Amino acid sequence: MEDVFVVEGVKKSYGDSTVVDGVGFRIRKGEIYGLLGPNGAGKTTTISIVMGILQADSGKVEISGMPHGPREMRTKALLGFVPQQNALYEDLTARENLRFFARLYGLSGSVARERIEEVLTAVGLADRADDLVSSYSGGMARRTAIAAGLLNRPQGLVLDEPTAGVDPQSRNAILEHVRALADSGVAVLYSTHYMEEAERICDRVGILDDGRIRAEGTRRELVDTLGERDRVVLELDGAAADAARALEELPGVHTAVATENGVELDCDRGAELAPRIVRALADRGLELRSLTIHEPDLEAVFLHITGKALRG
Ligand SMILES: Nc1ncnc2c1ncn2[C@@H]1O[C@H](COP(=O)(O)OP(=O)(O)OP(=O)(O)O)[C@@H](O)[C@H]1O
Numbered sequence: 001m002e003d004v005f006v007v008e009g010v011k012k013s014y015g016d017s018t019v020v021d022g023v024g025f026r027i028r029k030g031e032i033y034g035l036l037g038p039n040g041a042g043k044t045t046t047i048s049i050v051m052g053i054l055q056a057d058s059g060k061v062e063i064s065g066m067p068h069g070p071r072e073m074r075t076k077a078l079l080g081f082v083p084q085q086n087a088l089y090e091d092l093t094a095r096e097n098l099r100f101f102a103r104l105y106g107l108s109g110s111v112a113r114e115r116i117e118e119v120l121t122a123v124g125l126a127d128r129a130d131d132l133v134s135s136y137s138g139g140m141a142r143r144t145a146i147a148a149g150l151l152n153r154p155q156g157l158v159l160d161e162p163t164a165g166v167d168p169q170s171r172n173a174i175l176e177h178v179r180a181l182a183d184s185g186v187a188v189l190y191s192t193h194y195m196e197e198a199e200r201i202c203d204r205v206g207i208l209d210d211g212r213i214r215a216e217g218t219r220r221e222l223v224d225t226l227g228e229r230d231r232v233v234l235e236l237d238g239a240a241a242d243a244a245r246a247l248e249e250l251p252g253v254h255t256a257v258a259t260e261n262g263v264e265l266d267c268d269r270g271a272e273l274a275p276r277i278v279r280a281l282a283d284r285g286l287e288l289r290s291l292t293i294h295e296p297d298l299e300a301v302f303l304h305i306t307g308k309a310l311r312g
């Protein structure tokens with residue numbers, strides 16, 4: 001077992017409110033672990049504890065087999081961090097920012113120069129490195145922050161919502177960099193509230209809600225917990241409420257909800273049910289414009305487990 005991150009039973013309260021309530025997970029070398037949760041779920045607090053920025057009330061964190069916390073410099077040196085808010089000097093260039101961070105890591109001279117080139121290339125910013133950060137797009141600034149997190153060639157990289165507020169192209173570039181880093185052996189802790197991202201790059205996902213990991217596994221494992229349910233979306237010409245009432249009577253339909261332009265069903269095997277849905281509507285003279293079957297995804301899992309929708 002090459003666990004880089006071992007987190008067990010971590011708790012943190014502010015006054016009467018417990019914001020991280022017994023969180024634990026392990027992340028192996030080369031693995032991307034997604035912490036998926038809505039606003040206020042406790043992602044940043046968990047990450048601050050994992051980084052040793054914040055002291056947990058209880059629980060433990062180990063990095064590469066060594067105890068870790070705010071005073072453990074040896075393990076801190078093994079980690080790279082990309083905080084939720086970029087910590088960059090806008091009136092310096094990316095290269096100047098990286099020189100400053102390199103000095104904080106105790107890197108200087110030719111070693112620092114090499115590392116700076118290495119991380120600029122890794123995030124695809126080498127050709128813009130001498131422009132002021134204030135002239136960058138949100139995505140470029142984010143990539144500069146990621147470059148800073150890579151300067152010490154970390155064994156464990158922690159990214160707190162790295163693509164929030166970033167244009168789709170930069171977002172894609174960031175996701176690819178993170179995947180490539182993991183493929184080179186880095187263990188990655190990646191927080192997000194974007195389902196598609198979690199589905200696309202995370203090897204395993206922990207669903208965080210109200211300070212607790214409510215479910216954990218690969219996308220497949222999580223989706224399989226829902227069994228063979230599907231979400232079926234119907235577009236109708238009016239009479240959505242009548243249609244929903246009629247469809248809820250069908251065996252295999254668990255819930256039918258009238259929406260703005262049709263009905264949404266939570267049901268068993270949509271493909272088998274589709275002909276019966278069409279017939280039931282036709283029998284009542286209701287016109288069906290389209291029927292789409294959605295296989296369960298993380299969105300469905302999240303809704304099922306928490307009863308909430310993620311933002312974004
Ligand atoms: N210093 C603090 N004092 C009091 N409450 C705090 C403090 N820091 C965080 N909280 C509360 O803890 C909860 C979790 O916050 P946290 O920032 O960890 O969530 P998050 O999942 O990162 O949310 P977001 O997606 O908005 O970044 C929130 O209810 C927040 O208000």
Ligand SMILES: [Mg+2]
Nearest residue numbers: 043044045084
């Ligand atoms: Mg946060």
